[in-house]
Each structure stands twice: as C-alpha cells, then as structure tokens.
Amino acid sequence: MSEQTTQEYDENLMALLEAVWGEGFMSPGGVDEVDRYLAGIELVGLSVLDIGCGLGGIDVHLIKQHGAAMVTGIDVDQALIDRCDLLAQKNDVASQLKFICVEPGPLPFGDASFNIVTSKDSIIHIPNKKELAADVYRVLEPGGWFVASDWLAGYEGEPSHEMQEYLVTEGLDFGLASAKTYLEALESAGFTDIDIVDRNDWYQQQARQEREQMGGILYDGLASKVGTDFLEHEIEVWDKMIIAIDQGQLRPTHLRGRKPGLE
Numbered sequence: 409m410s411e412q413t414t415q416e417y418d419e420n421l422m423a424l425l426e427a428v429w430g431e432g433f434m435s436p437g438g439v440d441e442v443d444r445y446l447a448g449i450e451l452v453g454l455s456v457l458d459i460g461c462g463l464g465g466i467d468v469h470l471i472k473q474h475g476a477a478m479v480t481g482i483d484v485d486q487a488l489i490d491r492c493d494l495l496a497q498k499n500d501v502a503s504q505l506k507f508i509c510v511e512p513g514p515l516p517f518g519d520a521s522f523n524i525v526t527s528k529d530s531i532i533h534i535p536n537k538k539e540l541a542a543d544v545y546r547v548l549e550p551g552g553w554f555v556a557s558d559w560l561a562g563y564e565g566e567p568s569h570e571m572q573e574y575l576v577t578e579g580l581d582f583g584l585a586s587a588k589t590y591l592e593a594l595e596s597a598g599f600t601d602i603d604i605v606d607r608n609d610w611y612q613q614q615a616r617q618e619r620e621q622m623g624g625i626l627y628d629g630l631a632s633k634v635g636t637d638f639l640e641h642e643i644e645v646w647d648k649m650i651i652a653i654d655q656g657q658l659r660p661t662h663l664r665g666r667k668p669g670l671e
C-alpha cells in the first residue's frame with residue numbers, strides 16, 4: 409500500500425459527480441450501466457479486481473447485487489480510497505472489500521490472482537492500453553473475464569477542434585485511444601471472445617439529462633456546496649462534452665475479453 413496520492417478529482421469535483429451520477433459514482437449511468445456492461449458475466453463467489461475504483465459505489469454493488477465473494481479496488485488517490493472504506497462500512501460489506509492506493513504502473517498482484525478484472529471509466533487515465541491489457545491478462549485466472557467500460561476516442565490522430573476545446577476545459581489527465589487500439593491491445597495480450605460495444609447513442613441522451621439537472625433541479629444545492637463559479641465551469645464542461653459526444657469524438661464503450669481456460 410502507498411500513501412502516495414495523485415489527486416485529480418478534488419472535493420468539489422467529487423461532490424458534483426456524486427450529485428449528478430449518484431452516491432459512490434464518478435461515472436455515468438449508475439448501477440444500471442454497470443449491470444449492462446456486466447450482462448451475462450457470473451460473479452457469484454468470485455474474487456474481482458476493480459481498476460480505478462473511485463468512490464467505491466461499483467464495488468459495493470458487485471458484492472451486494474452480483475454476489476462477488478471479494479472485491480479489491482485500486483486507485484491512485486488516497487482520498488478516494490478513504491472514501492471507499494467509509495462507503496463499505498456504511499453498507500456493511502467492509503469484510504468483503506479491500507481498497508488499496510497504488511502507484512500508476514504495473515498491477516501490484518501476482519499472476520492469476522483474480523477470477524474477474526473490471527474497470528469503469530478509469531482506463532482513460534492509463535496511457536498504454538497494450539501494457540495494461542497484458543498486465544490484466546497476467547493477473548487473471550485462466551478462464552477469467554476482463555469486463556470494463558471506458559471513454560474511447562472516435563478518431564485516430566488529432567481530435568476535432570471542439571473535442572480539443574472539451575479536453576482543455578475538462579482539464580483532467582486523459583490518455584484517450586480508439587476502439588482499434590483497444591482491440592489490438594486485447595488481441596495482443598491473448599484475450600479471446602473480445603466484444604466492444606459502442607454506447608455513444610445512449611450517452612447522447614443521458615448527457616443531456618445530466619446537463620438539464622445541473623442547470624435545473626440540482627443547481628441551488630450544488631451551488632451552495634461547490635460554489636457558483638465551479639458549478640458554472642462544470643456546466644460549460646458538460647456543454648462542450650455534449651458537442652464532442654454528438655460529433656462521435658468521445659465514445660463511452662463496453663469492452664470484454666476472456667483469458668482462455670485450461671484445456
């Protein structure tokens with residue numbers, strides 16, 4: 409475990425994301441979207457690694473609703489890990505959840521340590537998809553699934569002017585890659601049964617609802633929590649993101665692949 413902490417997501421941003429996306433969530437769609445990207449994957453009694461666990465809402469859900477035996481959540485931000493521990497206690501599942509602050513880089517686990525590896529909207533922060541896919545493959549047991557969702561680039565090379573504007577306004581450290589790059593990374597790691605499902609249509613609608621709530625029903629409560637300047641800045645982020653989503657430059661995407669089992 410490391411006390412090192414990379415804090416890109418500060419208190420204000422966390423408060424805003426939880427207000428828009430739900431307690432314990434730093435990505436859109438809540439538990440319904442988690443259930444969709446996990447559809448058909450059996451977790452009962454299994455050990456799961458969650459890369460980029462954020463505030464821990466997904467990990468609590470994997471224990472309580474999917475019957476996972478043990479979930480290990482890793483993140484690079486100690487403040488988030490502390491919040492995950494509190495959420496686990498609040499939900500009475502602390503004995504089945506282990507949260508670890510890690511340094512960016514190779515996964516700090518032995519070979520074949522987990523039955524399932526998952527991740528939601530966090531691999532965007534990890535620039536080298538090929539290295540990550542190989543490392544995920546290594547820590548999976550034979551027969552295990554990598555099941556994830558992430559923000560993908562809808563372009564090769566340079567983003568559009570509007571996408572660039574969104575990225576600058578968002579200001580987070582993103583390492584976006586295309587579906588082709590993810591596919592090549594998963595294939596070269598050795599995954600089979602690879603499936604990549606674009607969610608751009610879904611998020612075009614969803615993002616508009618979020619933006620409407622931020623400027624409407626959530627506005628006063630959020631303004632008193634995070635301040636009007638910060639809230640107005642985030643509304644601008646959403647406006648620019650919606651243009652990037654509509655252009656197909658930014659594409660939420662479900663990803664999965666299986667490590668072949670022992671014959």
Ligand SMILES: C[S@@+](CC[C@H](N)C(=O)[O-])C[C@H]1O[C@@H](n2cnc3c(N)ncnc32)[C@H](O)[C@@H]1O
Binds near residue numbers: 459465
């Ligand atoms: C958009 S949040 C998603 C959090 C959570 N999965 C969710 O959907 O609510 C991305 C998370 O990835 C974490 N992160 C960034 N770089 C990472 C890395 N190299 N390894 C693990 N987590 C990382 C961030 O600290 C953040 O908590």
